[in-house]
Amino acid sequence: MADATLFNPRTYDPAHFDPETRRLLRATVDWFEDRGKRRLIEDYRTRAWLADFLAFSAKEGLFATFLTPASASAAGERDKRWDTARIAALNEIFGFYGLDYWYAWQVTILGLGPVWQSENTTARTRAAELLSQGEVFAFGLSEKAHGADIYSTDMLLEPDGDGGFLASGSKYYIGNGNAAGLVSVFGRRTDVEGPDGYVFFAADSRHPAYHLVKNVVDSSKYVSEFRLENYPVGPDDVLHTGRAAFDAALNTVNVGKFNLCTASVGICEHAMYEAVTHAHHRILYGRPVTAFPHVRRELADAYVRLIGMKLFSDRAVDYFRTAGPDDRRYLLFNPMTKMKVTTEGEKVIDLMWDVIAAKGFEKDTYFSQAATEIRGLPKLEGTVHVNLALILKFMGNHLLAPAEYEPVPTRLDVADDAFLFRQGPARGLGSIRFHDWRAAYDAYAHIPNVARFREQADALCEFVTTAAPDEAQGKDLDFLLAIGQLFALVVYGQLILEQGRLTGIEENVLDELFAVFIRDFSAYAVELHGKDSATAEQQRWALGAVRRPVVDEARSARVWERVEALAGAYEMAP
Numbered sequence: 001m002a003d004a005t006l007f008n009p010r011t012y013d014p015a016h017f018d019p020e021t022r023r024l025l026r027a028t029v030d031w032f033e034d035r036g037k038r039r040l041i042e043d044y045r046t047r048a049w050l051a052d053f054l055a056f057s058a059k060e061g062l063f064a065t066f067l068t069p070a071s072a073s074a075a076g077e078r079d080k081r082w083d084t085a086r087i088a089a090l091n092e093i094f095g096f097y098g099l100d101y102w103y104a105w106q107v108t109i110l111g112l113g114p115v116w117q118s119e120n121t122t123a124r125t126r127a128a129e130l131l132s133q134g135e136v137f138a139f140g141l142s143e144k145a146h147g148a149d150i151y152s153t154d155m156l157l158e159p160d161g162d163g164g165f166l167a168s169g170s171k172y173y174i175g176n177g178n179a180a181g182l183v184s185v186f187g188r189r190t191d192v193e194g195p196d197g198y199v200f201f202a203a204d205s206r207h208p209a210y211h212l213v214k215n216v217v218d219s220s221k222y223v224s225e226f227r228l229e230n231y232p233v234g235p236d237d238v239l240h241t242g243r244a245a246f247d248a249a250l251n252t253v254n255v256g257k258f259n260l261c262t263a264s265v266g267i268c269e270h271a272m273y274e275a276v277t278h279a280h281h282r283i284l285y286g287r288p289v290t291a292f293p294h295v296r297r298e299l300a301d302a303y304v305r306l307i308g309m310k311l312f313s314d315r316a317v318d319y320f321r322t323a324g325p326d327d328r329r330y331l332l333f334n335p336m337t338k339m340k341v342t343t344e345g346e347k348v349i350d351l352m353w354d355v356i357a358a359k360g361f362e363k364d365t366y367f368s369q370a371a372t373e374i375r376g377l378p379k380l381e382g383t384v385h386v387n388l389a390l391i392l393k394f395m396g397n398h399l400l401a402p403a404e405y406e407p408v409p410t411r412l413d414v415a416d417d418a419f420l421f422r423q424g425p426a427r428g429l430g431s432i433r434f435h436d437w438r439a440a441y442d443a444y445a446h447i448p449n450v451a452r453f454r455e456q457a458d459a460l461c462e463f464v465t466t467a468a469p470d471e472a473q474g475k476d477l478d479f480l481l482a483i484g485q486l487f488a489l490v491v492y493g494q495l496i497l498e499q500g501r502l503t504g505i506e507e508n509v510l511d512e513l514f515a516v517f518i519r520d521f522s523a524y525a526v527e528l529h530g531k532d533s534a535t536a537e538q539q540r541w542a543l544g545a546v547r548r549p550v551v552d553e554a555r556s557a558r559v560w561e562r563v564e565a566l567a568g569a570y571e572m573a574p
Helices: 019-035 037-045 051-060 062-067 084-097 099-116 121-132 243-257 259-281 293-322 330-361 367-373 384-392 395-400 438-442 448-466 477-503 507-529 536-544 553-564
Strands: 137-140 156-159 165-175 182-189 198-203 210-215 223-233 238-241
Touching (some): 019 062, 062 084, 084 099, 121 182, 121 198, 165 182, 293 330, 293 507, 330 384, 395 477, 448 507, 477 507
Antiparallel strands (some): 165 223, 182 198
16 A cells, blocks of 8 residues: 655656656656665765765756746746745655755755845846856855854944945854855944844855855765955845845745755655664564554654644645735744654654664664754754744734634645745734634544544633733743643644645544644643643643543554555665
């Protein structure tokens, strides 16, 4: 029984996309498959730069086609657009074969963000030409002393007396900083105080005043430290000034962080094929490893968590593509993809690793690199804690104050997601309204564990209205983050059910998945109960929100059949 929900290069046919998108996605899969597993692993182990892959991308026009908005395309370039659905599909493929490839693409996306938001037509034209030539890009925001704290930048632009600037300072942890044809660099003017002094400008890593210091990680990913010394910045290099530069930084991260979820999905999919195949053919005490009940539970939990990751991410694409000035719901679902999906990916890998044990360390497996690389995604584009705190800003309106919206369809249409580069000021999050989350749960009220999880979601609404944090607790981020985990689960389940409805996912899988969510919610409630600042009322609520999943052995057996069928379903060509 082939599992059509998971990506499998043997059967992959993205027929839901237009012909050129299908061609490029399939060509990318074929390039990796032709390269073979040994070469892929050897390049990873030897930290080889991605020159061959970037040559392939340049030859096929991959980055240029997928990352050039229609507004920056030349006449007749009908296939170029910024289409989040196909970008997500490519994220998954890159994650499936190796996060190093995804990373070069990801930081190119970040580097392009300030350019595509800019009204500097010269810089936009230059960026489009560089993409067509196969160049990569970089995002020069973070610094060694300040991280990504854009209020505190030491990249200084001194007026040169001729209408331009001389930029001096260093940037740290900048992907593609070794090879970028254009680096979007954030800095501040020395002659203007406060936010009005911010500047985003374009630099070239090949310029003599651009000094590459080192790769700060031991990896094929080139995560650079670089230094500018009196780098000349002319009017044609300035992308944004003042508050617009600040907004461009935040809005670029909004676009970029969305790519983390589908990369996590791809990593987990490849690792799952390896893990299930190994466990199923491993004989211990005269039986396959997969005959042991604890192994079946761990692999089944990993499988349904992975399905949940994929369903949520796919549905979030629709809200991203439908976004506009009057519909900014994506600003909740976006940090959810970054925070929740990526941490679920860690759980999926850990569950499988507990089963395959020492096999997960072997150098000829994909799993060994998956176990390492899956850790990075929750830590990129803002930590889990930063994104969880952001999610909390939406809790009251999402749970208690629904608004009316037109239904959002599946967005696989050929369209340019132009709004992502005109998001406007990065403020007003507390005023964003959402459609009623209960509708998604009501549609599946007949599924036992969905109904039981709904009890927990309703209990959270009761908590918000009757036992909400007081003023002191509102300043206790440790306490608030525990509440954020509970809220995130409700949002996560909502979009999973919406996507399940749209795709007709098997209800046994949803029932098993929500059994996992019930356990998760109960664990977070117990954690809240134990917080130092939890009041007696909050402690009572927390224990009252604990639930036991509905057990159904026949359902679990049917889900296990899906997991077992993954054994031998895919192995990368040697």
